[in-house]
Amino acid sequence: MQQERYWWPITLVAVTSVFNFCGRIVAKSLRCCIGPNAVLVSCVDACLVAIADAAQQALSVLRICFVPCFVLYIAGYFTDMLTDQAAIVMVGVFALTNGVVVSSSMALATSSVR
Amino acid sequence: MLAGQATSTVLVSGLRVGAKVLLNSAPNMGGAAFLIVAAVLQLACAMATAYVARTPFVRYHCARAASRALLDDETATQSAFSTYSDDLLSPPEAGWSPPKRGFFSVIRPVWRQALSLWLALVVTFSLFPGEITSMWMHDPQGDFSILRVRACAVVLGF
Numbered sequence: 001m002q003q004e005r006y007w008w009p010i011t012l013v014a015v016t017s018v019f020n021f022c023g024r025i026v027a028k029s030l031r032c033c034i035g036p037n038a039v040l041v042s043c044v045d046a047c048l049v050a051i052a053d054a055a056q057q058a059l060s061v062l063r064i065c066f067v068p069c070f071v072l073y074i075a076g077y078f079t080d081m082l083t084d085q086a087a088i089v090m091v092g093v094f095a096l097t098n099g100v101v102v103s104s105s106m107a108l109a110t111s112s113v114r
Numbered sequence: 115m116l117a118g119q120a121t122s123t124v125l126v127s128g129l130r131v132g133a134k135v136l137l138n139s140a141p142n143m144g145g146a147a148f149l150i151v152a153a154v155l156q157l158a159c160a161m162a163t164a165y166v167a168r169t170p171f172v173r174y175h176c177a178r179a180a181s182r183a184l185l186d187d188e189t190a191t192q193s194a195f196s197t198y199s200d201d202l203l204s205p206p207e208a209g210w211s212p213p214k215r216g217f218f219s220v221i222r223p224v225w226r227q228a229l230s231l232w233l234a235l236v237v238t239f240s241l242f243p244g245e246i247t248s249m250w251m252h253d254p255q256g257d258f259s260i261l262r263v264r265a266c267a268v269v270l271g272f
Binding site (some may be wrong): 007010012014018053059070073103 | 116117120121123124126127128130131134141224226227228229230231233234235237238240241242243245246247248249250251252
C-alpha cells in the first residue's frame with residue numbers, strides 16, 4: 001500500500017506536463033488570431049494586441065499567488081479549502097498559465113525585434 | 115521548439131506512468147527501467163541532432179539565414195554610412211566600423227515581455243519540480259486504483 005502512495009506525485013507531474021503543453025497550444029492559437037503575424041491587421045487588432053499584452057503581464061504577476069497556495073497545501077493548512085482535488089486543479093492551472101505566458105512572451109518578444 | 119519541448123515532457127511523464135504500471139510490484143526495477151529508457155532516449159536525441167545538422171535541408175536553411183544576416187549587416191552599414199556621407203560609393207574612413215547593437219537597444223522594445231517571462235519562469239522553477247513532487251495526499255486512505263487510472267488517462271488519453 002505504501003508504494004501506491006507514489007502515484008500521487010507522478011499524477012501531479014503528469015498533470016503539469018499535459019497542461020503545460022495545452023497552454024502552449026492555446027498561446028499558439030491566440031497568436032494566429034492576435035499578434036503581429038495575424039491575418040487580421042486593423043485598428044481593432046492593434047487594440048487586441050495591447051489587451052493581450054497587458055493580460056499576459058498581469059497573469060505573470062498573478063502567478064506569484066501560486067507560491068503561498070502550494071506552501072500552505074504542503075504545510076497542511078486550510079485543509080477544508082486546499083483539498084487533494086483542489087491541489088490537482090491548482091497544479092493544472094499553474095501549468096496552463098506557465099505554458100501560455102512563457103510561449104506568448106517568447107513569441108511576442110522575438111517578433112518585436114525582428 | 116516550444117511545442118517540442120512541451121511534448122517531450124508529456125512523453126517523459128507517459129514513460130514514468132508506463133514504467134510504474136508495468137513494474138508496480140518492483141518499484142526499484144520500475145525506477146531503474148525509467149532511468150535507463152530515458153538515458154537511451156536522450157542518447158538517441160543527441161545522435162539525431164548531430165545527424166539532422168548534416169542534412170541538406172538544414173544546411174540549406176542555415177546558409178540562407180547566414181546570407182540574410184550578412185545582407186542585413188550591409189544594409190545597416192549603408193544606412194549608417196549615408197548619415198556621414200552622401201556618396202555611398204566612396205570608401206569609409208580608416209578605422210570606421212559598422213554600428214553594433216548594444217544590449218539595451220535590443221532589450222528596450224521587449225523589456226515588458228522579458229520581465230513577464232522572467233517572472234513566470236521564477237515562479238515555475240520555484241515550485242516545479244521540487245515543491246510539486248514533495249506534495250503528498252492529505253487523505254492517504256484515498257482510492258489509489260482510481261488515481262492510477264486517472265494518471266494513465268491524463269497522459270494516454272491526451
